[in-house]
Amino acid sequence: MENLLAKYAPVNEPEVKTWFKAGPCSAFPPNAGACVRYQDKQIAVFHFTNIDQWYACQNLCPHRMEMVISRGLIGDEKGEPKVACPMHKRTFSLISGENLNGDCQALAVYPVKIMDGYVYIGF
């Protein structure tokens, strides 16, 4: 299980080596999450339509090691975009990956960009 977590490390936009073309924007549900496969990783991608922002993070819940983050409800805490894990409602910032209501390990977050109607995730 440790090696599962070890697969995910946050990426800052300036350090991106590969922009992975995840799929057309239309494949992603509005104001909710979906899961993208990249090599041996599962990445959760969220689209906040009212602020037209995209966020990506590991799909793995660091609390119970389940691949479920993309199925969580999204929203904000004092303006900070967040996702709630569907298992136990732990919430994580989509900017820092930090657990906002507990002391879980942070989620690895990844940069997202949109080009020509496609979603790219930076690794």
Add this chain to the structure above:
Amino acid sequence: MRIIVVGNGMVGYKFCEKWTAQAPAGSYHLQVFGEEPRPAYDRVHLSAFFSGKTEEDLYLAPGTWYAEQGIDLHLGELIIQVDTEKRSVITHQGRAYTYDALILATGSAPFVPNIRGVDKQGVFVYRSIEDLEQICVYGKKICAQGKNPQGAVLGGGLLGLEAAKAVMDLGLETHVVEFAPRLMPRQLDDAGANLLKEKIEELGIKVHLQKSTSNIEGSDRIQALAFSDGENLPCDMLVISAGIRPRDELGRQCDLEIAPRGGIVVDETMRTSDPYIFAIGEAASYRGMVYGLVAPGYEMAEVAVASLLGKMQVMSPVVDMSTALKLIGVEVASFGDAFGENGPHRPIVFQDQLKGVYKRLNVSSDGKKLLGGILVGDSSDYNQLIQIYKNGIALPPEPEALIVKLSGAESAFGSVMDLPDAAVICSCESVSKGRICQAVVEEGCETLKAVVKCTKAASGCGGCKPMVDDLIKGTLKGMGKVVKDVICEHFAFSRQELFDLVKLKGYTAFEEVIAGHGQGMGCEVCKPVMASIFASLSAETASAQNSIQDTNDRFLANIQRNGTYSVVPRIPGGEITPAKLIVIGQVAEKYGLYTKITGGQRIDLFGARMEDLPLIWEELIAAGFESGHAYGKALRTVKSCVGSTWCRFGMLDSVSFAIEVEERYKGLRAPHKIKGGVSGCIRECAEARGKDFGIIATEEGWNLYVCGNGGANPKHAVLLAEKIDSETCIRYLDRFLMFYIKTAGPLVRTAPWLEKMEGGINYLIDVVVNDCLGIGADLEADMAKLVANYQCEWTEAINNPAIRARFKHFVNSDEGDDNIEFVDLRGQIMPKLW
């Protein structure tokens, strides 16, 4: 209707205020004549003029208010004559005005005893702003001239003492001269008055009792008072405060009935002996008395307005004369029957010479009621005592505790919050506790200032201020709970308020509600709450607004430990045919699912991969199954025993009724899950009383129990109605469930909902069975709509390609989650433990 008000004092003004607020605009023409050159001001706080308040500060309403209300205000115009034949009044300038109703609010004038020399310079009364201005000018003049100027006040009553303080503050050596053997003779007994005298003298005011003034000496201006006992008091200024005389001269002039002790006689509707003429305030004599206080005057104004509008409202038969001395720096109060003159009573007296406190309570002979009392030196209990007195609150077994503070003991009064809503907190403006709380709760007043502005409480004598303040604080504190009731940072509303909002405004989407009434982007708390509300209002399925659903509702299945889902088809009442059992077995085998019987008499299929869910349901639906809503905060199951069809004890057919009830409420979404049960007799094999609603057959019909649950805090359901037929039972269930759905907080099951309900089960019975709120029919209609609009969410999902497409683990691959692993357990699968 042409209305003329004579006198623009406190009570005349109050009449205008109440009239314009209540009478239909355009139905009248209101004219007001005031002798004084300025609009009505707060005479009660006249002395504040000395402490720097301007005359504008004291105005009861700004000068522009009258015009805004369409009132013709004639200031500086004295009415000198009333013609009852022509129904007109004549001003001192000879102008005549006709009326349909005449209101005499001419107040009173200071009583000036017939002493030789009262017309000398330096002799004043204490009634109007002019009086105070003159006192001020004269006082300063003599202070500037002489050394050690002497000032005296004639009259040691409430007003006299107030005036004495003012004279002292002007810098004069001050004396109070009283004819009676004690101060405040009408409010205090000897013991209380003696203590007051000591206190007043401590302030530096000299008190001269039992002095009858026979002459005011001096050439053209006052120089001394001569008393009938031969003594003499040097004096440079005199303020006379020897009582009031009602200004009933207009009444006398036009032959209205006048009381023997003065004042225009009025009945309990404020009519004088002429049906077109009313008298209010200090000019009126009601039940043989003139009342020199503002509160009764205000009540009279209200009654006069009501009379003119044809409403049934009469003056209270007993007028409260409670008073507290203000401003002087000595705490004095008396209320009710202060002397115990009005009948048998038992006085309780507390005296502490050292601390200078005297308290006397008069309680009824049986010790149960407070009749009146006197407080000197410490009137901190006045507000509470007066509430006990006025509301007839039963006294504690040892009423002594009310005035004797035992060290360490809690106050014997409890808190203002315990008073009944009808309790009058501000007697000046007759503002009740309920009104004040309403201002805080409903009108958003959160400060004393805002509440004073909105309710007018504490704008009279101000004595009630501490209590109003306590009430505001207490109410706000109570609302602290309400603040916690707010569902999350995105909505400043409780679930019930949101429910009503959505219903009222007809919103259909989360985005509309958060844009209109919330802030931010929502969260895992408010989104499912809104989803539940939409579902409860329009029976919309969880797929309609998919992104605000909890994960279980979003995928119409229960997420399990390893991110797989469980599938629960509905098996109403737990009754299932062998053929359907076989289908479930076949589906489970085909998709490799773990099967288990649930506590709600159905079958749970575990370990379904997300992408298999539509396939599994396709097969189940083809065999006649429907969604069991095990994933929703919704009706789960109605468990039943086998009942009278098979059981030898059975009274009624519990299975058929359980099926009927489950079919009726299937898919019904609520603040939390709902479970039901039906037993065929009191042996209760279905454990129905452990459910949100339990129905138990008796010889004479069904007994309906509500608000039970198993789980972490087991609760037995309690009886809502007994011996009812099926139809009535369904009707009560409709009402009960809908009432719960509308009013419960998020994720509150029926048992804690009932626990928090004021009035508890009796109230719930009142609402559901007796329909005390008159909402029974609405609740039934709302439920009927939900029942009619039910649809199976899984049928919708498999038939709608867009919804079906959501059941995919990856957006960029058709593969499933490769992270899922199972191991074997007793011949079935189980998630691999990490």
